[in-house]
Amino acid sequence: MEAAKELTYKQGVGVGVDALLKAANVARRSLYEHFGGKDGLITEVLRLSAAEDEAGYQEAMRAAGDDPRRRLLGVFDWLGEVIEEPEFRGCRYLAAELALADPDHPGHDVIRRYRERVHDLLERELRELDHPQPAHAADQLLLLVDGTLAVGAIRRDTHPAAGARQLAEQILGDPRPSTRRS
Amino acid sequence: MEAAKELTYKQGVGVGVDALLKAANVARRSLYEHFGGKDGLITEVLRLSAAEDEAGYQEAMRAAGDDPRRRLLGVFDWLGEVIEEPEFRGCRYLAAELALADPDHPGHDVIRRYRERVHDLLERELRELDHPQPAHAADQLLLLVDGTLAVGAIRRDTHPAAGARQLAEQILGDPRPSTRRS
DNA sequence: TGGTGAGTAGACCGAATGGTCTATCTACGA
């Protein structure tokens, strides 16, 4: 049920309720009883996929081993794979943020909190690395992530994750911790 | 007339025709005679603002002087100002790209060409700098631009342009051309 | 003076929107 809604939502936040219901094989009434309306559904979908994507970051780092440096760069390798997937249509959260005109929509809060969690995830690894400015560097990494997803959405042929990874390496500094440049 | 439409379009690509007409004080018929419909209007708005924004890049570089390095970094200083503007609501083209579900919409082509022109603008300066990989570096700079605009749209309080500028400096390499690191 | 082109105002259309409604079906527990 949730899965079908997500699938439908990947076609954009502006789809019709009817299309959602048909795709999920769900009665109209059920939707309104469970989520209170379309906005509630959207919010819940965002919350759910935010949890999944956060787990994706964690899994990408876990798969990259124990070295924090490898773990952070592994995130960009993972992003590269995500972008290559044929279903990829850009960052869901950025699209929602731009499409949800109402600034009071609860979805905005969900997205904000999600980004903070990812930021903290990155910052933790940077502290592990003894990076001198972990918070600032996490900001920069997140900027690279956003840029990668944005470019990946517009130019499907190019491979932005590799370029972003190079820049991430520079943020992380010299591979040998004792001689970090900045 | 075009100005009023643009203003209204900053509220999203999904606004109603009626709202557009009212904001521009234009009769319904005029719109359909001039642009053939909503899609034509959107395309024309994209085309127009793409030209304006391209001029914005050029002006930002011109204002930064003659040194290609300064000119490229000036782009990020300019982006920082753009983001700070209270009307800023994210990159118009990214929003359109994500919102225009129909892949055959002529707006996609307008956006693609606009990005290519900006890319070429950046690449030209990189060649001026004797950068070893001007095309690749331009890709990376564009990624930083997209990331900056994306982060600026979501987190209004943070100031992503400064972090992006630092990364841009690394792309450009050592300030002294003869001793470039990579 | 009369005609023409371009604009405006706004009624109107079918389709689709988000949301509420009733009626029906079904599974489960007392």
Add this chain to the structure above:
DNA sequence: TCGTAGATAGACCATTCGGTCTACTCACCA
């Protein structure tokens, strides 16, 4: 066996969507 909770199907509602239409106004020019 009956009652209830929760699901379904789908009619229905007002509103809005993008788009077409007619009727009218106004400036310009021969």
